[in-house]
Amino acid sequence: KGKVLTKQVVDFDATAAVTGDGTYNFALVSSSTDWVTYLTRESTTGKPQLVLTLTQNTAPVVNIAAPAPNATVNIGAPVTFTGRATDAESGDLSGQIQWTSNLDGTLGTGASITVAHLQPGTHTITAAVTDVNGNVGQAQAIVRMRGPNVAPALAITAPQDNSSAPADTDVILTATANDDFDGDISSQVQWTSSRQGALFVGASKAVRLREGQHTITASVTDSDGATSTAQITVIITPTPPALTITSPAGGGTVTQDASTSFTATALDATDGDLSSTIRWTSDRDGVLAGGASFATNMLSEGTHHITVTATDSGGLVGSAGITLNVIRVPAVAILLPQANDGYLAGNTVTFYATATDRIDGDVAASLVWTSDRDGQIGTGTTFTTSSLSVGTHTITAKATNGAHNDGSAQVSMTVGVASFTFEPIADTYGDEFFPTTKFGASTELDVGSTSPTRKQSFLRFVVTGIGNFPVIDTQLQTTVTASSTASGGAGGQVNSLSSNAWSEGLTTWNTRPVIDGPVLASNLLPVVQGQHVTFDLGARAVTADGTYNFALTSASADAAKYESRESLTVANRPHLVVILGQPATRRLPQVTITAPAAGASFFDDQPVTFTATARDDRDGDLSGAIAWRSSIDGALGTGGSVTAATLHRGTHTITATVRNATGLTGVATVQLTVTDRPPAVTITAPQDGRLFPVHFAATFTATATDNVDGDLGSSLVWTSDRDGQLGTGRSITTSSLSVGDHRITASVTNSLGTAGSAAITVTV
Secondary structure, eight states, rough: OOOTTTTTTOOOOTTTTTHHHHHHHHOOOOOSSSOOOOHHHHSSSOOOOOOOOOOOOOOOOOEESSSOOTTEEETTTTTEEEEEETTTTEEEEEGGOOETTTTTTEEEEEEEEEOOOOSEEEEEEEEEOOTTTTTTEEEEEEHHHHHHHSOOEEEEEEOTTTTETTTTSSEEEEEEEEEEEEEEGGOOOOOEEEHHHHEEESSSEEEEEEEEEEEEEEEEEESOEEEEEEEEEEEEEEEOEEEEEEEEETEEEEEEEEEEEEEEEETTTTTTTTTGGEEEEETTEEEEESSSSESOOOOOEEEEEEEEEEOOTOOOOOEEEEEEEOOOOOEEEEEOOOOOOEETTTTOEEEEEEEETTTTOOOGGGOOEEETTTTEEEEEEEEEOOOOEEEEEEEEEEEETTOOOOOEEEEEEEOOOOOEEEEEEEEEEEETTTTOOOOOSSSEEEOOOTTTSSSEEEEEEEEEOTOOOEEEEEEEEBOOOSTTSSSSSSSEEEEEEEOOOOOOOTOTTTOOOOOOOEEEEEEEOOOTTTTEEEEEEOOSSSSSEEEEEEEEEOOOOOOOEEEOOOOOOOGGSEEEEEEEEEOOOOOOHHHHHEEEEOOOETTTSEEEEEEEEEEHHHHHGGGEEEEEEETTTTTEEEESSEESSOOEEEEEEEEEEEEEETTOOEEEEEEEEOOOOOEEEEEEEETTTTBBBTTOEEEEEEEEEEETTTEEEEEEEEETTTTEEEEESSSEEEEEEOSSEEEEEEEEOOSSOOEEEEEEEOOO
């Protein structure tokens, strides 16, 4: 710029600097030795301004009219391309359209061109034009050049032809399909089975096929309708049912007398759910049960391998197994104390329990008693103690059997204090002379009957901790204030109140509660300053935990004043003392088993009669209610005498139990043994005491019968105490007996291992 003048408007051409939206910074400098001052943007007039002059400049719009989108043209046929291009500034530019192919490159220029030959394949045709400002517009179209249609190339790559797979397993089917025109069309392959029909559409998938021989067909069709197929044979071989034991967990331990639940599933690829046909066995106990689930408490002691099996319609057998450890633990029952019994501190508590073991019988002598509060408190079947701490105790009685396994039982009981003392949670009084005055914050409670200065006091207590204990007495303890006007009147009387709505802070003479309860206690004697006055309210004033309201009034003309709960001397505040009693001590019914004797033995084919007596202090003779139970055979019957036709072999703990009307249970036990009856052996010849000459052919004959195995005569073994074994069978003949007296024995053993024998004496 040349020389500028004052107030002159100076323009600088910055067209080259601004190209679009954005932030631009400029520096204004001069090479002149004279300085120039321009107005700034803070000036009210003549501010610097950046003035932009805009012109329209849009790209051309191109449209392809021919060929149609996605057109298909046979190889060798000419292709005509037609388009139109218009520009907002330059007008019609159709004649400048440049046509190109992504496969064949430049095709020509113009609004319409014809190309004699395009190579096979899919062409992306671009029509582009550039306006005078250099803006390019374009459009594209797809043209597919193809020769005579050829069916797709289809191949099944997995599995191999004539392959096999077990039932209920995945078979992965895979194929490839390529078309000369469509390219990779593997995703369009359709799969079918000769046994199952349509399977899926796609290149690959894992499928489950039924048992048997399948012809697997894969087919695919290209866009021109040509179809290819491929086939393979797949053989699905039968599989046994799959079994799973869901409970109990393998490797676990269960107790012998407790019921253990067993559950399993059996699923077969062909037959489906076979759980109902499951067969359960133990390597120790043999067959246990059938079906999907069962429960038992009869497993023998030891380690069991539990096996489940199921057979499908094709005869295939599936199985599963677990190992289970079965231990025997003593059965412990606490009979005293009973659940939630209560005892006052210092009173004697009797503890009584039974403990029986399937093998060891009565193991009550091993009982150890503990309290979760006091630790060990005793041992054995029964004991007493009076030293339990105050509070709720969980009592555990634990017994140990010969296998060093423990059984236990628990009961909860409470030891309470003999009395509770409570301060009021609210107390106040009303004064007739001041009918609207609130005395809830006063340190005294006034009573009196002289009108118009009658006074009545009210107290509220919350009682807790009584629980199941009986209340034998309740006392309201008060203290006369030290005021000179506090004494002279009678002590007053205490009534119960039904209202629990009165408020310590809001009660006045006008709003005092109605005294609607009975008189609980009274003191008609005059009281003096500082005197402790006790009102004996009796056992009916408080009966259980809860909230209790009382009114303290007086019929005396002279007033009496007692200290309130706001008193600064804690000992002089009102107190409610609740005195508890000990609940009646409960005793168990006494059961005595009179037969059979302890340790008696019986055979497994003979009846056994059980007799006992039962007597209760309250209910009298309970013998008819005795319930009998065997540790092996379960329930045997009810009554003073029951007979079991037979008992299973083993050592039985017989329990006689009776319950009285209050639920207390008396128990007695006896142990007996049941064994297999030996085979009956009879020597029929010769007679006992027979004399034979030396080398005489002596014939010995016997019979042997067993209640399990029947005739065992052929298994008899003949022996001499002088010569050893002589022979076997029902009858033997020997001439080789040595000279002397012989004790001849015929013996036999049945299938249970029980031996029977008979003997005679002969002399040679």
